[in-house]
Amino acid sequence: MFRGKDGTGPKGASLADVARRAGVSAGTVSNVLNRPDRVAASTRAGVEEAIAGLGFVRGGQAHRTTGPSPRGDAPRPSS
Known part of the structure; x- marks a missing residue:
């Protein structure tokens, strides 16, 4: 059903796949x-x-986009 970039093997579902399956954007x-x-409860369900x-x-x-971006080589703090 879902394939990797090279056309072989499974790949995880994307946000677009979820949208298509649910009939939403x-x-x-x-x-x-x-x-x-x-989001309306029925749509969310x-x-x-x-x-x-x-x-x-x-x-x-x-989904880790909160907080300021790190500068230079400093590691980004984990959430």
Whole structure:
């Protein structure tokens, strides 16, 4: 179903895959993940079902955008 860049082997589901499965926009999926209070309960439930059904796992760095960016070679603090 999902393939890696070289066309072989499985790849995790993307946010776009979740949106397609749930019948909503990628922005709505993002809102469910980041601002669930802004999404209608029925829509949120559909997106959450799609997330579970596809095994979607949020990207490691994608949701760590709070706080100032590090300067130079300093390691970014983990959250």
